[in-house]
Every structure is written in C-alpha cells, then in structure tokens.
Amino acid sequence: MHYGFHNSISGRRGYAAALDTAERLGTTAAQLFAKSPRSWRTRKLKPGEAEAFRDALAIGHVRRTAIHASYLVNLGAEGELWEKSVFSLADDLEKAALLGVDYVVVHPGSGSAERVREGALKALALAPAGPWLLLENVAGGGRKVGRRFEELAALIEGTPLGVTLDTCHAFAAGYPLHKDPAAVLDELDRTVGLERVPLVHFNDSVGAFASGVDHHANLGEGRIGQELAALLRDPRLSDKTFIMETPKAYDEQNLATFRRWAGIDQSSKTQ
Numbered sequence: 110m111h112y113g114f115h116n117s118i119s120g121r122r123g124y125a126a127a128l129d130t131a132e133r134l135g136t137t138a139a140q141l142f143a144k145s146p147r148s149w150r151t152r153k154l155k156p157g158e159a160e161a162f163r164d165a166l167a168i169g170h171v172r173r174t175a176i177h178a179s180y181l182v183n184l185g186a187e188g189e190l191w192e193k194s195v196f197s198l199a200d201d202l203e204k205a206a207l208l209g210v211d212y213v214v215v216h217p218g219s220g221s222a223e224r225v226r227e228g229a230l231k232a233l234a235l236a237p238a239g240p241w242l243l244l245e246n247v248a249g250g251g252r253k254v255g256r257r258f259e260e261l262a263a264l265i266e267g268t269p270l271g272v273t274l275d276t277c278h279a280f281a282a283g284y285p286l287h288k289d290p291a292a293v294l295d296e297l298d299r300t301v302g303l304e305r306v307p308l309v310h311f312n313d314s315v316g317a318f319a320s321g322v323d324h325h326a327n328l329g330e331g332r333i334g335q336e337l338a339a340l341l342r343d344p345r346l347s348d349k350t351f352i353m354e355t356p357k358a359y360d361e362q363n364l365a366t367f368r369r370w371a372g373i374d375q376s377s378k379t380q
C-alpha cells in the first residue's frame with residue numbers, strides 16, 4: 110500500500126517540492142497540481158525542473174504519483190468551455206508524461222456523460238502516452254456527472270480510462286461508508302471493477318451523509334468517522350494508492366491516524 114498527501118509545488122524546487130514533502134513525512138505517494146487549479150493558464154516548466162523531479166523520484170522513496178487536474182475543467186460542457194477543458198487536461202497529461210507521473214485525476218464535470226467521455230478520450234489522444242487518466246466520483250450537485258458508480262462504469266466502458274474513489278464524495282453522494290464500507294466496496298467492484306480503481310482519495314467529510322456537500326475533514330473527525338478505517342484493512346485495497354486531501358495544517362495528525370488505522374508501525378519511516 111502506498112499513501113501520502115496532496116502536496117504543494119511552491120518554492121524554488123517547483124514540482125520536486127511535492128516529492129520533498131512526501132520524503133520529509135516518510136510517505137511513498139504524492140499528488141500535486143501541475144498548475145494553478147483555479148486558472149486556465151498553463152504553467153511552463155522551469156529549466157531543469159522535469160529532470161529534478163525525475164531524479165527525486167529515482168533516488169527517493171516515492172513510488173506513486175498523481176496530478177490533479179484543474180477545477181475549472183468541465184468535460185461535459187459544450188463549445189469553447191469544452192475545448193479549453195480538453196486542452197487543459199491534455200496539458201496535465203503531457204506534464205505527467207514528462208515527469209513520469211503515474212496518474213492524472215479529473216472531475217468529469219456537468220452536462221452530458223457522452224461529452225465527458227469524448228473529452229477525456231480527446232485529451233488522451235492529444236497527449237503523449239504514459240499516465241493513466243482517472244475520472245473521480247463527485248459529491249453531487251446540479252447536473253454533475255459521476256456521482257453514481259454505475260454512471261462512471263458506463264462512462265469508462267470500452268476505454269482505457271480508470272476511476273478514482275474519493276471517500277468524502279462517495280459518502281456525500283449517499284454511499285454509507287459510515288455504516289457499511291465493505292458493501293460500498295462491493296458495489297464499486299460490481300460496477301466499475303476494482304482493477305480500474307488504482308487510486309483512493311482518502312478523506313473524511315464535514316458534510317452530512319447524502320448531503321451532496323464536498324468539504325473534506327480530518328480522518329476520524331468528520332461524519333464518516335472511525336468506520337473509514339475498515340477500508341485500510343480491506344485486502345481488496347491493499348495494492349491501491351491512498352492520497353489524503355485533508356486540511357493541510359493537520360498532515361502529521363492525519364498521517365498518524367492513517368498509520369494507526371492501517372496497522373503500520375509509526376516508527377518505521379517508509380514502507
């Protein structure tokens with residue numbers, strides 16, 4: 110099992126800063142934004158930045174990496190917004206290929222599922238091969254695509270796309286992770302298939318069950334609570350990568366909770 114956090118890329122080292130943070134915490138996975146998540150502007154690589162990232166990967170302990178796409182991306186849109194979304198996602202896929210990043214995660218968007226599928230495949234076609242493009246389940250709201258597992262399953266059928274499970278979003282969408290996490294996994298397996306889900310966003314939820322509210326809480330302190338621990342002990346997820354997108358100031362606390370729940374020795378730095 111690989112686990113870690115969504116880490117910042119600010120500072121002199123740029124993208125490699127996300128790996129530096131992962132190393133400092135003793136984690137073997139990291140997620141980052143390849144550009145500002147609330148802007149359409151792409152971020153140019155600084156000279157030597159990709160090499161620094163690849164070097165840090167090669168000599169360090171981080172084994173799984175992910176880029177989270179921009180929040181502005183809406184693959185379900187029409188017209189210019191759809192075009193911009195496809196190019197923004199293709200840019201992230203290209204960065205991931207250059208950096209040697211394993212996964213690119215995107216929220217499908219709102220509108221038509223067919224449009225989302227077309228957009229995701231177009232972005233893949235525009236970018237060099239390498240990273241695995243994953244559609245994330247969402248908390249809900251409006252005409253958002255990807256609230257239900259069966260919807261994601263239909264979307265990726267016959268494509269190379271995968272899925273990211275966000276536990277906060279699933280709970281907010283009405284999957285009872287606070288009562289029966291094993292049954293939620295059963296349903297994910299029956300619909301999407303766990304072999305198509307390499308990455309879990311492991312977050313508790315501030316919003317209530319089935320509230321549709323996307324607001325992440327520290328592990329064990331939200332409305333899902335202690336039951337979330339069962340996912341870390343479920344053998345079906347033992348080879349998955351877990352990324353916490355919990356409040357940044359509490360990384361050490363969430364890391365300790367994660368390790369305790371997973372039965373990982375706190376004194377061993379990396380495993």
Ligand SMILES: [Zn+2]
Nearest residue numbers: 177214216245
């Ligand atoms: Zn996300």
Ligand SMILES: [Zn+2]
Nearest residue numbers: 277323324325
């Ligand atoms: Zn979220």
